[in-house]
Amino acid sequence: MSKEFCKGLLQSEELYKYILETSVYPRQPEALKELRNITCNHPEAVMATAPDAGQLMGMLLNLVNAKKTIEVGVFTGYSLLLTALTIPEDGKNLEI
Incomplete structure (x- = not known):
């Protein structure tokens, strides 16, 4: 079983791969994508946010029109980058 699949809730690795390849990765x-590839090769990759969770x-950030976020704990910055790309240009990220 792959490292990436271990993070998900689905019972079928094939279904999880299908969801990633058809819904998550293309978007x-x-x-x-580049940061995810780098993070997947890190020895502690299990600590990273899963792509589907991201x-x-x-x-959710879009639904609530988030403009300010707080990130507690940053591993390789995947969720931080995702947040920065999602919130408006006048938004603010605080990383602790």
């Missing part, structure tokens, strides 16, 4: 900006987080 990611290039910068997020997509959900971006959707």
Whole structure:
């Protein structure tokens, strides 16, 4: 079983891969794809935000029209970059 699948809630690795390949990866900006690839090769990659969780987080930020966010704990910056790309240009990120 792959490292990425272990983070998900689905029982089928094949279904999870299908969701990632058809719904999550095609919608990611290039910068997020590059950072995800780098993070996946890190020895502690299990600490990173899963791509599907990141997509959900971006959707929730849009739904509430978030302009200010606080990120507590930053690993490689995947969720931080996702947040920065999602909130408006006049928004603010605070990282602790």
